[in-house]
Amino acid sequence: MKRRWNRLAAAGMAAVMAAALTGGCGKRATPENLLEDMQKNMDRIESFEGNLAMAVEMSDGTDSLAFHMDMDMGATEDPGAVYGKGNVAMNMSGTNIGTEMELYQVTEDGESVTYVLVDNMWSRTASEDDGMNLGADITGDIGDYAELFEMARSTVDVNGKECFEMTGDIGGEAIAGILGDGLESMTGLSLDEETLADVKIPCTIDIYRESILPARFFIDMSDIIDTIVDVSSAGVSVSECSIEVTYLDFDSLDTIEVPREAVEATEDISPDSYADYEENIFGDLDAGADPVEPADSLSRVWETYTVQINDKVLALPCSIEEMRAAGLEMDTEYTPDNYVVNAGDYELAWFEDADGNSVMADMVNMTSDPMEIRNCQVGGISVYDYDVESGALVVILPGGVQIGTHIDDVLSAYGDADDSYDGDYSNSYYWNGQGDNYYDGCSVDTDPETDRVISMSISHYE
Numbered sequence: 001m002k003r004r005w006n007r008l009a010a011a012g013m014a015a016v017m018a019a020a021l022t023g024g025c026g027k028r029a030t031p032e033n034l035l036e037d038m039q040k041n042m043d044r045i046e047s048f049e050g051n052l053a054m055a056v057e058m059s060d061g062t063d064s065l066a067f068h069m070d071m072d073m074g075a076t077e078d079p080g081a082v083y084g085k086g087n088v089a090m091n092m093s094g095t096n097i098g099t100e101m102e103l104y105q106v107t108e109d110g111e112s113v114t115y116v117l118v119d120n121m122w123s124r125t126a127s128e129d130d131g132m133n134l135g136a137d138i139t140g141d142i143g144d145y146a147e148l149f150e151m152a153r154s155t156v157d158v159n160g161k162e163c164f165e166m167t168g169d170i171g172g173e174a175i176a177g178i179l180g181d182g183l184e185s186m187t188g189l190s191l192d193e194e195t196l197a198d199v200k201i202p203c204t205i206d207i208y209r210e211s212i213l214p215a216r217f218f219i220d221m222s223d224i225i226d227t228i229v230d231v232s233s234a235g236v237s238v239s240e241c242s243i244e245v246t247y248l249d250f251d252s253l254d255t256i257e258v259p260r261e262a263v264e265a266t267e268d269i270s271p272d273s274y275a276d277y278e279e280n281i282f283g284d285l286d287a288g289a290d291p292v293e294p295a296d297s298l299s300r301v302w303e304t305y306t307v308q309i310n311d312k313v314l315a316l317p318c319s320i321e322e323m324r325a326a327g328l329e330m331d332t333e334y335t336p337d338n339y340v341v342n343a344g345d346y347e348l349a350w351f352e353d354a355d356g357n358s359v360m361a362d363m364v365n366m367t368s369d370p371m372e373i374r375n376c377q378v379g380g381i382s383v384y385d386y387d388v389e390s391g392a393l394v395v396i397l398p399g400g401v402q403i404g405t406h407i408d409d410v411l412s413a414y415g416d417a418d419d420s421y422d423g424d425y426s427n428s429y430y431w432n433g434q435g436d437n438y439y440d441g442c443s444v445d446t447d448p449e450t451d452r453v454i455s456m457s458i459s460h461y462e
Contacts, residue, residue: 031149031166035205037212045213047253049074050246052084057240066091071101074253081106081256092348097334104258115262124266145170149205156206158215159248164207169200170219199223217245294400301398302414302431302442305460307381308396309359316460317364317377327353330361330374337374341365346380346439346461347373357393359383362439366462379439380459397442397458407451410444426454433460 054069071086082105089098102117111126149168156165200223206216221241297313299306305316312326320330328351330337335349346364362380365371383395385403396402399413410429411417417429426445433440445455 029151029164031146031151031168034164034166034207034212035146035149038207038214041212042214045250046078047074047076047251048247049249049253051248052086053244053246055240055242056238058238060237063092071103074256076253076256079107079255083256104256104262106256106258115258115266117262122262122265124262149203155209158206158208158246161215162209163215164209165204166207167202167204170203211250213250214247216247219243291400291402291405292394292396294396298396298400299398300400300413302401302458303433303440304398305440305458306398307458308394309381310353310394314378316381316458317366317379317462319377320374323351323361323378328359329353331358335363335373337372339373340370341373341376342370343368346376349373353393355390355392357390358387359393359395362459362461364439364461377461379461380457382455382457384455395456397456401444401453401456403453403456405444405453407444407446407453410453414442422448424448427451 050073052069052071052073054067056065056067058065067088067090069086069088071084073082073084075082082103084101084103087098087100091097099119100117104115106113106115108126111128113124113126116123116125145168148170149166152165152167155162157163202220204216204218205214207213208215219242221243222238295308295311295313298308307314307316309323309326309328312322314322314326323330331350331352335347339347341347341363343365344367346362349361349363350358351361352358360382361378363373363376364379365376366379381395383403387393388395388403394402399410401410401413407427407429414431418432419430421428425448427448428445429443431442439459439461442458443456444453446452447454
């Protein structure tokens with residue numbers, strides 16, 4: 001799961017970087033004069049450096065999700081280039097997942113090329129080069145909406161310097177004109193005036209008093225995010241959704257160079273590489289890969305709550321020591337081993353082999369007192385197709401069910417599912433335990449095109 005999230009996070013980070021560069025901020029200090037002068041001054045700027053921060057927090061009443069990004073960033077106009085370095089972090093109901101990230105966007109042979117480093121892996125994408133103009137790209141059309149802003153009664157401090165501050169609620173035409181491209185890149189949705197006619201985005205712009213250049217740009221989308229992505233229909237409420245760009249220095253960045261290791265790591269990547277990658281991963285599954293023969297001691301009945309990992313058969317709940325005997329160690333980078341699990345609760349952790357292949361585990365504390373996760377039991381095991389794609393890690397559920405098993409064979413082994421759901425990207429099947437424990441159960445997800453298992457889980461807490 002974490003690797004799939006990291007791949008998506010790479011794309012999301014690149015989109016947010018683009019949003020920051022294309023959305024942007026920006027006599028007597030009035031919004032009209034300041035924004036006009038800021039735009040003129042930005043037209044003469046050849047480079048800048050700053051920081052981009054994004055925060056999203058949401059909950060469905062039971063589980064919570066928080067996403068935070070903090071990136072140092074910079075851009076040059078001639079040649080047009082962008083860089084970003086920092087980290088992204090996600091907290092899912094108390095479980096922290098994070099990774100360092102690095103991004104470079106440059107022009108190569110008439111194309112705009114983006115290099116992204118995430119989870120120690122470089123990727124490269126290319127698109128048509130539209131050129132870069134720092135003044136226009138950063139400040140956008142915000143000067144056309146100066147009447148929406150009011151000056152603060154006093155100046156503020158940004159980066160140790162005095163700044164003018166103005167605030168306003170941007171809505172309708174202004175939102176689509178100023179933020180449309182950036183938000184569309186993040187959400188994948190087309191944002192037009194009709195969609196956003198009745199919404200308002202609180203916006204704050206700080207401008208350095210001495211240089212009349214942008215200092216900070218902040219937008220709060222917490223109240224309008226449901227208009228964009230309709231999260232409330234899924235029972236999800238958003239408590240925070242904000243983007244903040246701080247400009248720290250101008251014309252001190254001479255050039256932006258892509259690290260040699262990024263170029264070397266991606267020099268053999270072609271436009272068809274991802275398609276080839278998918279075919280390499282899923283080709284055998286589509287054709288019906290030969291299953292791994294399960295151990296004789298692995299039960300055929302799923303309600304025995306057994307699972308085979310490599311050559312060991314484990315009965316849930318099991319101990320960390322038993323996972324270690326099967327060749328897996330808990331990844332304490334994502335879940336520290338002294339993390340405290342509340343009484344009667346569970347937290348997620350990942351167990352990896354020496355090659356980085358992993359399974360996700362429910363670490364359960366069924367006692368009456370809080371307990372460090374290192375002392376908890378493994379009450380559930382989940383595995384995804386990409387976890388076992390190399391073939392080095394073997395995970396088999398009772399009855400020989402494993403990644404690549406046809407759903408007909410699963411139903412033959414387990415009987416009709418207690419519940420099922422057909423989706424666009426996967427079909428899900430659930431079997432519930434007969435006891436009083438809500439968490440006892442088994443599930444598989446299948447590819448709608450091949451009807452073969454692409455993920456599976458089994459859990460038994462006590």
